[in-house]
Amino acid sequence: MKFNVFFIICMLYSNIGFSQDELLSLLDDKSSEYSKYIFKGTKVVNSASVEMPDAGVLQFMIQHRFGTLNSGFYNFYGLDNSQVRMSFDYGLNDRLSVGIGRSSSLKAIDSNIKYRLIRQSKGAQTFPLTICVSSSIVFKQYLTSNSENNNFLFSNQFSYSHQILLARKVNRQISFQLSPTLIHYNLLPIDQLVHDLYSLGYGARYKISNRISLNIETFSQFNSGNNINPLSFGVDIQTGGHVFQFHLSNSAFMIDRAFIHETYDLWSEGSIYFGFNISRVFTLKD
Amino acid sequence: MIKNLLPLLLLCSINCFSQKYISNDGEITFFSYAPIEDIKAVNKKVSAVYNSADDNIVFQLNINDFNFRKKLMQTHFNENYLESDLYPQSTFIGKVIALEGNKAKVKGMLTIHGVTKEIEADGTLLKNNESVEILSEFKVNLVDYNISIPTIVMYKIAEEILINIEIELNYSQ
Numbered sequence: 001m002k003f004n005v006f007f008i009i010c011m012l013y014s015n016i017g018f019s020q021d022e023l024l025s026l027l028d029d030k031s032s033e034y035s036k037y038i039f040k041g042t043k044v045v046n047s048a049s050v051e052m053p054d055a056g057v058l059q060f061m062i063q064h065r066f067g068t069l070n071s072g073f074y075n076f077y078g079l080d081n082s083q084v085r086m087s088f089d090y091g092l093n094d095r096l097s098v099g100i101g102r103s104s105s106l107k108a109i110d111s112n113i114k115y116r117l118i119r120q121s122k123g124a125q126t127f128p129l130t131i132c133v134s135s136s137i138v139f140k141q142y143l144t145s146n147s148e149n150n151n152f153l154f155s156n157q158f159s160y161s162h163q164i165l166l167a168r169k170v171n172r173q174i175s176f177q178l179s180p181t182l183i184h185y186n187l188l189p190i191d192q193l194v195h196d197l198y199s200l201g202y203g204a205r206y207k208i209s210n211r212i213s214l215n216i217e218t219f220s221q222f223n224s225g226n227n228i229n230p231l232s233f234g235v236d237i238q239t240g241g242h243v244f245q246f247h248l249s250n251s252a253f254m255i256d257r258a259f260i261h262e263t264y265d266l267w268s269e270g271s272i273y274f275g276f277n278i279s280r281v282f283t284l285k286d
Numbered sequence: 287m288i289k290n291l292l293p294l295l296l297l298c299s300i301n302c303f304s305q306k307y308i309s310n311d312g313e314i315t316f317f318s319y320a321p322i323e324d325i326k327a328v329n330k331k332v333s334a335v336y337n338s339a340d341d342n343i344v345f346q347l348n349i350n351d352f353n354f355r356k357k358l359m360q361t362h363f364n365e366n367y368l369e370s371d372l373y374p375q376s377t378f379i380g381k382v383i384a385l386e387g388n389k390a391k392v393k394g395m396l397t398i399h400g401v402t403k404e405i406e407a408d409g410t411l412l413k414n415n416e417s418v419e420i421l422s423e424f425k426v427n428l429v430d431y432n433i434s435i436p437t438i439v440m441y442k443i444a445e446e447i448l449i450n451i452e453i454e455l456n457y458s459q
Contacts, residue, residue, distance in 0.1 A: 024346065026335050036350065037371075055357075056357075
């Protein structure tokens with residue numbers, strides 16, 4: 001009997017003690033939680049990341065690449081030679097974004113579309129990766145003298161790039177990305193033998209503070225006539241309304257086909273390009 | 287044996303008498319009034335439970351459910367200020383300590399950004415047959431919750447944030 005009374009008193013107390021927590025347990029969130037902000041920018045360094053502008057947001061990006069660091073004082077270590085790619089990217093909805101860009105030295109206009117298939121999530125629905133598909137068309141302008149050639153076709157000026165972007169945010173500091181890539185050239189560069197070139201991109205970031213992350217990116221080419229792979233390092237700095245990205249790379253280019261398959265410079269020779277991206281976002285639609 | 291079980295049964299019945307009101311779509315809005323830019327964000331997925339039997343009240347929300355007009359602000363809010371990956375939720379666990387007519391005073395522990403502080407707030411508590419409506423407005427100091435705003439953007443974000451609560455809870459079970 002004594003035990004019973006004791007037991008009941010205990011029960012009673014526990015009932016009072018836990019009542020607030022009990023209320024809280026009624027609210028237990030059963031929805032799944034997405035891993036967001038896998039990378040700071042829409043690019044790891046040169047290649048596309050799984051990030052895209054939010055719905056209704058227009059992102060204007062200016063990408064600069066200077067000449068090689070080993071080009072001597074006469075060229076002010078590369079700073080005299082600069083080339084630009086300007087681009088606009090717009091988020092149509094939470095999953096889809098479209099963009100258009102223009103590269104100065106390549107005389108190329110590119111337009112791209114990125115679609116997010118699934119997001120890394122935990123909770124009710126768990127999925128280990130964020131997966132996007134990204135495609136772009138590049139229109140490289142040739143001079144009129146080229147087009148006077150009898151063999152010249154209008155379609156020669158096009159090339160295409162298709163990527164599957166597989167990314168995982170391991171923890172709040174570290175994210176990885178794999179990007180299987182297919183590039184199709186209508187007109188082959190001189191050192192290539194096939195129209196369809198396969199490559200695999202590797203990207204990663206390490207966040208050293210809430211606002212700064214270090215990025216690395218490289219591609220390995222599988223059936224290319226050029227065996228020099230791009231290797232790039234970047235620092236992303238997030239400020240109020242901008243993301244600044246500073247890079248060192250052995251490629252000077254900013255569109256997929258060019259930095260993956262048309263890189264001829266070597267880190268070992270000091271042919272390193274310094275560059276930076278500035279992006280600014282504008283909210284067009286709520 | 288039955289005598290022994292009686293208090294237990296009684297206890298169960300007390301439990302059943304508890305009057306719980308629940309909501310999963312409450313609204314909490316916060317405002318930061320600053321010279322350059324007023325910032326406002328709304329969370330429309332706030333959960334709340336109120337037990338009218340013992341006046342206990344609990345709120346819970348996910349930090350990344352706050353919607354900003356400017357999405358970049360939302361990114362900064364989650365990534366830099368509230369660090370929603372580390373502290374995904376904010377909760378309030380408290381009690382209605384005074385209720386005169388519709389005017390209520392609530393006291394309890396508010397957890398934001400992993401920091402728990404005792405707060406007291408005035409509000410309105412409207413009891414209807416099937417529902418309870420809760421309205422309140424109070425201020426929160428960012429410093430109290432270890433939310434650091436870098437000096438470079440200080441002028442953009444007020445140090446004191448106004449929080450507005452509007453929740454209608456429905457009777458459950």
